[in-house]
Amino acid sequence: MNPSALIYLLTAAIVFGIGLHGLLQSRQILRQLLCINLMGGGIFLLLITLGGGADGPPDPVPQAMVLTGIVIAVSATAFALALLLRWHELGDSTELDAVANADANTHDE
């Protein structure tokens, strides 16, 4: 494996990790969405790097997968943002877990 592939491989793993960490410890939904996109980016990078075909031509299958993935990611993000708008209209917090308890209270009193 060539050094630049190695670099990108590590980058991909690290970005995924950062995204995951960010997802778990942020509380704002918008940022959580960003983190999910970061994780996706990490995975895409990993796919491309591994399918980079250091010796031969690049592997088109992972590239196609990533392309599909990107479109799905944007779709999901777009929908999530729409839902977020709705959320804001209803609620008063931008944090998911902040309402978990309030939510629970309305349900389980």
Added chain:
Amino acid sequence: MIGLAMDCVLALGIVFLAVQTVRSRSLFQAMLMFIVFGLLMSLSWARLHAPDLALAEAAIGAGITGALLLVTWRRLQAEGHDPVESEQSAPSMWLTLPTAGAASLLVVIIGWVALQLPAVPGTAGELAWQRLEEVGVSNPVTGVLLGFRAYDTLLEMAVLLAAWLGARAVATEFRPGALPGPAHAEVPLVGALLSLVVPISILVAVYLLQAGGSAPGGAFQGGAVLAAGGVLLCLTGRLEAAADTSGLERLGLILGLSVFSLVGLLVMAGGGPMLALPGAWAIYLVETALLVSIALTLVLLFAAAPGLRRAS
């Protein structure tokens, strides 16, 4: 060597931006960081011999996603919620440390596993190269997308449609002027610029579409570029939100999916295998339909309105 150095810089930049996206206290800043992150990703993919992806990421990952994020943020602001001010409250230690630990562990594992992966002979990718001409295009990515794995692409269009349908389903009540138009009187130059940019974006889209057969490009990239033009029109107030989706828009939204499916079904009806596109013309036909749908869907998602109409 220079390449390697560039890779290093890119990698560091990507990691830095990712960290910033997570860490920056201001949400707006985080979004900006993320957009830049997308651009750097696109650069890195160009470095990794994936020009199709570089284009797509630049147009969709960074461009459209960024635009969506920013416009959402702005809408939230407009509605009185103040995402800028709602700084992220400091996460508690007992959550930060374990998540960080677990995430790093995962990073190590993924990295380690990935390093272990040997080059496998006879992958789907190799087969794709071998049988590319059977599809009728020379760009292997397009070949995979519309030939070997056309079914994925078709369902992906369904996902895009679902995203729009979903966004519509949960959308807040339509209010005229929901689209964030220009806040001030328009600078005269904008009009001139637009009259230049929009036709160019159409041209680029068409170019990308037809280039997709042999060179980097294709319906997705083209669609994203076209959508970017549409977004511009929205932002400058040339297009404004409509209370209802027009028939044409509806047709455009489903065009990609239905043309793709119908072509596939017709092939099957003709005795061929399902979704085996008969030759390049069929691919271009489908791609055109896809392009229209993608562009329209993305613009409508951006507009967050049932439909669009020309500004009066």
Added chain:
Amino acid sequence: MTNEALIGLIFLPLLGACATVLPGRFATYLGILSGLAPLPLLLVAVTLSVAQNGPGFLELGGWAAPLGIRLFVDPLAVLMLWMVAIIGGLAAIHAWCDFPPASPSGQRFWPLWLLLTSAMNALFLSADLFNLYVCLELITLTAIPLIALTGSKTAVRAAMRYLLLALLASLLYLLGVALLYNATGTLDLYLMRDALAAAPPAAVVATLALISLGLLLKGAVFPLHVWLPKAHASAPGPVSAVLSALVVKTAIYLLYRVWLWSVPATVAAEQALTLLAILGAGALLYGGVLALLQQRLKLVIAYSTVAQLGYLLLILPMASSGAWPVAWQGGTYQLLSHGLAKAAMFLAAANILHALGSDRLSDLQRLDQRQPLSLFALAVAGVSIMGLPPSGGFLAKWLLLDAAFRSGQWWLLAVLVAGSLLAAAYVFRILAASLRRDDPTEADPVADTKAIPNVQTACAVLLALLALAAGFAAAPMIEFIGPGAPGAWSRP
């Protein structure tokens, strides 16, 4: 003919969805009818073919795996498809009243519903891991808007939590798939086993772990179930029914496919499957207790789903024992009978909620006067959920217990017993709440009840009766399902 039927199962609802997007009442009706009505007919053809010729592949575009994408149809897939057709169909009829196709709410509802149907059919048939990822995403992005459709606060909040966790799950799954492709060069579910056998162990482990975890989160397996109860409880009735009866099962179905069809012999599957079964046991017990603690009807039913999914995982450790055929029959029958019963319960609960304006258990009193048929559906479905005869649930539980005995897995036995007792406790809690009459002097009990369209009641009752009938028609179905998956790891 079979191939066309399979394609039809996926593409008819898909094109139907496209049609419903188009303007005009005619297009909408056409889309819904052509998207849903022919499914049972097509399935008959598929079923006959599978019964005759056994499982088969269909290569899309004529490209053989690993290059292309294949569809795979076997008895398990047929079973799932039938569930989609029947439960989805009846739920759709139920939904017709709440979301009239021509109305604005119908305009929002039906395209998503049809896409969801198509996505589930696609998922159950797909043999390609990346294609499955796309299907999973399609299901997520259609199911969540359906939940949030009502726009109520709890629904939107539940939808948002579901969305974030579902996306996280998809990413884990995708990561696993990425590693898999690079380790083996193939994405095909049924080529994966041999390909993985040659792959480095670390990659195999990481792939399986990531894919499984993604699916566990999507399948709301304890302790990752947290998104499910509120999402299912706050959705509109037919959506709840389909979510609980079908959508969560997609992830379990894929877990079955991965672990029972595609795990190489080099992997020590028993231990891993035991871990999954422990999660299932946890789900059964925890979900049962939590269901007991809920104060709302739909939440009780939703937690019941959490619990009942546990049964499906419990059979896994028996896969290498001689009891496997029985266990497999039990597991698949549970899949079916739980689907029918749970859908019936959710539809009935929806009717009750509409009629009474509340689904608080404390508000259900004298339900036998106010909503007798819905209560009947609830009770009959409850019988199946409890695993009491005569119902499909009973036969499923019988088979599961039988398998546990034959394989000597005593702890499974204990869990099954405890699980069914808990189920009885929460079901009877509902029934007790609905037979209560606090004030015997209270006048006309029907006065404060809104009328429910007969069709909606009929749907719930029909599903409940189907759950009941499953207790009598098991033999042919179990024969059709056959001895189960060829688990490679069970080879000596």
Added chain:
Amino acid sequence: MSFGWQALPLYIILVSVVTGILVFMLGEQRQHTRTVLNLAGAILKLALILIMLLAIQAGTTFEFRLPLLPGLDLLLHADRLTMLFATLSALLWLVTTVYAIGYLEQSPNRARFFGFFSLCVAATMGVASAGNLFTFFIFYELLTLATWPLVVHRGTPEAFAAGRIYLAYTLAGGILLLVGLIWLHALAGAGDFILDGSLAPIASGNENALRAIFVLLMLGFGVKAALLPLHSWLPRAMVAPAPVSALLHAVAVVKAGAFGLVRLIQDVFGFQLAASLGLTDLLAWVAGVTIIYGSVLALKQSDLKRRLAYSTVSQVSYIALGVATGGVLATIGGLVHLVHQGLTKITLFFCAGNYAEAYGIHKVEDLDGLGECMPVTSVCFTIAALGMIGVPPMAGFITKWHLGAGAMAAGAPWVILILVASTLLNAAYFLPLLQRIWFRPLTEEIARRDDRLGRIRQVALIAPTVFVAVTALAAGLLAGIPGSPLFWVTRMVGAEGP
């Protein structure tokens, strides 16, 4: 699977099911139609059973088989034991229906009541005619389900508390039964009621497993049969209306448990095998202790129905005791008590219901002098109470005679001690009631109350009471004639009369 004449047991079950469903569908208001329907169903069913009885005498065999799972059939058949239980429950169903129609004259939710009532009897018929344990279990659990709404019929918190206890016990018992059943299934494979001796080949080496299975099944049946310590649901279920109590105690639930125990010993294990594994002794001891314990507790109850309930706890164990003691005589004693206890206990509950309905009397202390105001009911009560004690020539005596003599013959003299003690205790808790009814002056408070029974209700309540009382009396008095329960049981056991 044949739906011809052979499937008569199925149709008998269906008669009740259909009656139940139609009653549900009729709704609350169509009272007369419902009454006609209920009675028609009950009479039709009784007629069918009598036809079947005659046909069985003529040597016809009835069997209905429906495969449910590979190797497991829903099997309905009719043997003599079936007919004993079926005839009893069908007859008592008819009577109880008449009674319930009168009893619930004014009360709400009658459609629900009668619907579940019919389903309950359908399940009982299923239990009676189950041809294998699997089928037995199905109907056994159905019985639980169908009875619960009856137990909680009043809808009060107490009713639900009782219902909860009832469920907790019966469902837990059902699970134990299921586990035992599956274990047996895994051990012995599929089969109809594994008849005497066919378990023997697999017995060697599996002794402990078989013992464990027996204990599981015994516990499963024991819950409904109210064996110690699984009995405490029964007294609590007393909050239900009187016809339900009658149903629980005499027609269906408790009987089903006892019937299960009979099947367990007689048909599943076979007495020989069970005895060689030491299992009959276990059951006999448990039954013995239950008899005494139930009686002692009955002594302490001041609520009439609770006292009767504890009496049931005690009395039903006679059945188990008889069957577990073994030998021709004791078995006859146990089986015949199935009928005798049913007739007697249903009389008692009807009477208790009459007292409650007419004068609102629930407590033992309030019975004073009721012999004057309600002579017929009181005479019936007396007949039944004496029958319970086992005073000759009442039915209870027939039972005790066979049990006692059988126990001696089977070499279990301790059973006699149980019988003696139980008789004394029975007398100790029943005779004071009779003394109050007949020999005490009417309390002023009761005397001031009006008889709340209307004329029609009076007929509907008292006629069934008299009928069952007379039947109970006849079962004992005329035990020697052909057609008496004793006659049937004796022929069933295949022995000459004593």
Added chain:
Amino acid sequence: MILLALSLPLLLALACLLGQQHRLRWLLPAASLPMIGLAVLPESRLELDWLLFGLEVGGDAVSRPFLLLLGIAWSLAGWHALDYIRERQRSFCLFWLLTLSGISLAFLAQDAAGFYCGYAVMGLAAYGLILHDRSAAARRAGRVYLMLALLGEVLILAGLFQLGARFGNFPLAELGTLLGEPVGFQLAGWCLLAGFAVKMGTLPLHIWLPLAHPVAPAPASAILSGVIVKAGLLGWLRFLPPDMYGVSPPVLAMVMLGLTAAFYAALMGLTRSEPKAILAWSTVSQLGLMLVLFAAASVGDVERALLLPIIGIWVLHHGLNKAALFIATACAPTLTRWRLLLLAVPALSIAGLPLSTGGLAKTLAKEGLTMAALPGWAVTVFGLSSLTTAWLLWHLFDRLRQRPGDARVHPAWLLLTLFAMVVPWLWATHVGLASWPTLPQSWDGIWPLLFASAIALSWQRRGWQLPDWAGMQAIRRERFVKLESARPLSLPQISILRQYEAGRALLRLERQLSLVPVVGLGLLALLLGLGLILIIGM
């Protein structure tokens, strides 16, 4: 005839139940008349297959005196009752007739189950007679009676089970043959002995008698004391064939018990003031003597054959006389001369006045005892019992005299006294035992009377009286037996956790679990766990 004897009381009882007692009351005395016929007519048997286990009924040598007693005493007492009972006639008639049906069946039954059946019915129905008064004392007496009667019945039942296990429902006459070599008293024998002893008022099971008789109406007391207690004796005779061991310790024990009872009861009677209580104690005393006779008859087959007619005479004598005395308590509050005579005849007869039936019976009994090889002291003591008996009857006489009141002389009393004088003699003639007393025998009969009169008169003059503690004793015993009501026991309930702390804790846990970071951590932990398991396995 047999059928009539059995069904007449039952039919009448049914009529009473239906409220026809006013119309059919006059049949009350007639209900037991067929018994007389059965006693004197030639033997006949009737099989009732359809009843119980198949009944066989008919009179035989053993039961004839019993039947005769039943027929006479019951009919006359019934006649008396017709006029005497003013309140609760229906209830009285019902229980009277039920008791009669029971005892008829018991006396006529030729099989074990039939006998027991009749015996039990009689025992329970008699409860209604005792309780006729409905007073607190009556209830207490009834309760004690009932407890003991039931105890007796279950003991009999226990004995019957043991026999039934071997012989089924055996014909009573064949028991001896069936048993073959009766080897001492087996457990069954002891059970039966003790069981029937309750009715026989054998020490210490007698306590119901002195409680029950005073509270029961006079005719009821008459038949209780005169007839019903004899059923116990018949039970003994039926179910306990003679032992083959001669004068064995059990036989001696019975003799001693009987003699003790004879004296003890007489003394106890002296402590009471109520005439019927005195008579009740007298009955206990006399029954003690009959126990001695039975013990002697148990020595062997020969002795049994010898003593059986003597026992028969005793039965008739005591039954009729005691019945007459009880009726007298109702008819003779004010003692005119005629009434005095009427009272004296049976009293003296019981005391054993020569030439009276009592004298005959005593003489015969002493002969029989001697021949049965009972020890000489036993015979002597048996004879001495006349002393206490006479004293007791003096006491009665005294008490009756002191009681004020007014009553009509009922013809039934006259008839009963007459029959009491005549019938035992006739019966003795019939069985060939009638004989004139010799002089020594007469003296034996007379001196205790004189001696007792002397004691009684002197005692009376000094105004002495024994303390009344028999009742207290019974009350104490009763309290001992009575079961206190207590709170019902209950096993721990199965509780469903709901409003409890555990439930709330679970809900809190669920809330924590649903936080995104927690889900994520759980996810990662599971991921690592699954991975580790897989790695270890590879």
